[in-house]
Ligand SMILES: O=C(O)c1ccc[n+]([C@@H]2O[C@H](COP(=O)([O-])O)[C@@H](O)[C@H]2O)c1
């Protein structure tokens with residue numbers, strides 16, 4: 001199953017350990033200017049709560065007086081998982097490839113949300129057992145039909161990990177070339193909540209029972225079985241400590257692509273809006289690989305998936321929404337974009353006390 005590729009399909013011609021290169025710090029000058037403007041707008045100071053914080057952060061990250069979330073780029077990374085053979089998902093593996101087609105033809109939730117937002121949707125096929133082949137609107141970056149079953153061996157080789165990280169970085173290059181103001185990474189992969197939970201357990205030194213959840217809809221017995229599968233995998237890969245090794249042993253191609261995308265975005269000064277459980281596991285791996293990328297992350301929502309809370313806490317992240325979503329695809333992040341747009345519209349468009357002739361306190 002884990003047929004390795006010789007050359008990463010999407011490797012940028014850069015340094016082999018590009019993900020370790022420094023991430024710039026957000027611009028403190030623009031943050032100060034945005035804070036000063038917020039204090040002058042016609043409202044009691046602080047009365048727009050988190051929307052004020054959001055506008056100030058976006059101004060600082062985008063290094064501008066007028067932050068915006070009009071040009072949004074969404075990359076959905078799809079890949080299959082060897083661990084699906086352990087019976088850890090409520091759905092069959094064929095769904096991953098079928099959903100790639102659905103993303104491209106416009107019928108998936110994230111396709112609908114992207115259209116509603118006027119966002120660009122890029123679909124990246126990193127390897128699906130039920131391969132839809134060449135389809136319009138899908139970037140093929142196939143690494144292998146699936147990862148290996150990580151209960152038996154590392155999920156991927158070092159070359160495959162590098163290919164997946166580079167595929168994520170390539171998406172960020174595409175987003176930057178399109179002058180995107182915000183990057184959203186989505187994922188699709190039957191079995192990937194098992195991979196994300198196993199990775200999270202290893203990174204957080206937490207037991208599987210704390211982080212294994214229902215995924216696409218397992219019942220209690222299914223979740224117990226999934227936790228046992230994760231414990232077996234953790235025991236097998238116990239000797240591996242670095243985030244890079246853990247990503248290779250327990251990750252998925254789409255999870256590693258998200259990790260690469262988050263780091264590349266930070267290196268390119270492009271803010272990211274992190275989606276649900278799987279995306280947040282990838283974000284934690286990214287922060288462990290390159291801590292400077294944390295500053296460039298906004299967190300969209302708290303997923304219904306058990307274990308997301310622990311990941312958010314480890315990242316000191318306060319998500320914007322808590323709607324019981326557990327779909328993935330970047331859908332929760334897309335749903336949060338209108339909040340960012342409201343924050344920016346208010347920041348850029350409100351009158352100051354002086355302009356409106358309104359008395360200050
Ligand atoms: O993003 C989330 O929080 C989330 C939570 C549960 C499930 N998912 C999605 O469901 C799929 C994985 O579920 P499973 O049960 O096959 O591991 C995968 O395609 C994810 O996008 C996503």
Ligand SMILES: Cc1cc2nc[nH]c2cc1C
Nearest residue numbers: 091095188216327328329
């Ligand atoms: C139908 C379906 C759509 C999805 N989108 C993300 N994960 C998914 C899992 C399933 C099963």
